[in-house]
Amino acid sequence: MKLREIIPDRIGFGTAPLGNMFRAVPDDEARATVQAAWDEGIRYFDTAPLYGAGLAELRLGQVISQQPRDAYVLSSKVGRIILDEEEVGARDLGEKGALFEHGRKNKIVHEWTAEATERSLEGSLTRLGVDRLDIVWVHDIAQDFHGDAWLQKFEEARTGAFRVLSRLRDQGVIRAWGLGVNRTEPIELTLALDEPQPDGFLLAGRYTLLDHEHALQRLLPMAAEQGVGMVVGGPYSSGILAGGTHFEYADASPEIVEKVRRIREITDRYAVSIKAAALQFSLAHPVSVAAVPGATKPSRIAEDIAAVQEKIPAGFWVDLRQSGLVSPQAPLPEGA
Template structure:
């Protein structure tokens, strides 16, 4: 699998990444052996970029990912994690985590974008994963913490990058406007853009993607299935969009896009994975993967060539924005 360098750094990421939230028991329990098998399947498929966070399962994702990678050559893969949520003892446990992960709540999350909090978070992540370093560190969902995140947390990460402790730094969010500010106003190298450049939402064309292109910085795309609505060939009522039940008009639009995909000999999920790579600033698509079957499916979908004319057809029918840059309707040569 081909690698793409994060602009202005020495860090290169595989064009398809493994998102490790699910192996932290997101929404349901993932058995330990299934989590290990998922990472092994990803390695076999050529995936060499793995993304995790303390938030995912109160550290469970980091522990499992680190254990699964322990015997792999460290120079052959890239790991990113996140800062901003410190894990601290929970003085009032109620039995189970309340933020979507099926784990005990002996720990709790505490927002902290201070310099000391950033340094402690990285140290804790290295201890949980057993890794000697992190290649990329993102600020995790700093939506309500702009001032401290921009003036203290990102400069702290940039100092570590400049010392060679970290390879690249940035921020990851479900909105694009503040990510554009991080690119323009801080030393961020890369941003992780969740759900805002997909077949159903191209709002990142209004802010973060023009900023990345103008400044020569990089974007990693996640949430490309918009919480599930784009993950199957024929979406149905009751499926999720941005963590909520999808409204009927969005289900209808997803079905219309699926029909165009079928007319061109491909599928909706394959097109959903391919679409972000049509933008020149997006260097990677990272997908959440729970078990080996999902890994094999996603890797196979990623390898599919997008037929000529698909993006033009979607534009013509008003199903994607007319200003989507898709190189004469073809998928970018960076993501075949």
């Protein structure tokens, strides 16, 4: 089934920050943020076991498990099993080792075999307090977590998770599956396989105002040709396009800070919100189905919805293009 037939709106809610990404978020603040998303009409929620070692799933489930299950679309991810025992020492998360240092201390098993996929799904359903997932993403089989060993992990997933999720989709247990990664290469490799194909993918941080040229070269043309949709994760590039200081889950480099300053010059000139520019750019590509910005404060939800709806003058996009801040190949929002 096509992602556009499953995901109801252009904006969803990403729960990585609810796993205590960057800071320890109080439980009542996390719950209020999810409740605000529901109250504002958000009906697509994305989560993962990795986020705080199950913390984000638990917090999300406290709210959405109280709602009618057919009233929303839910996606989570496979590749991580959360154990009851606690981790001893620092976690090995590749380039993102300290990302969830404020999360739960439970040990995480990283595995993409068929058996591990089934266990991962069972754990997610338990933490979320629901009986089914709509979409399942195969999580992080990419270079940023595994370095040169990523192809080995990809093969483990190809013969394990891919086949389990294809079977579950065919049986109607889930509605769709795909990859949830921060790099384009694993998705390109998957789309080139002569096997059961994914229904879509969640690409985090690689189709934003700050980083989109690589995705435009090969991945997005392949996806368009095959009719495969994209959910845009991290549309604010870890926060720097929303007033924060992080890019790629770390402190932004001087080069990125300068690029954001140049974008802000143009947004200020046209009295445009930089969040609106970021979200609307990511959604303008024909392959884009939805964006899932994350939040830990209830007020951010209304801001995100307003950003999608904000009217941006066509001249803004023309200036952005002429300033060399977006690729000549990038589709711009309607009217630009």
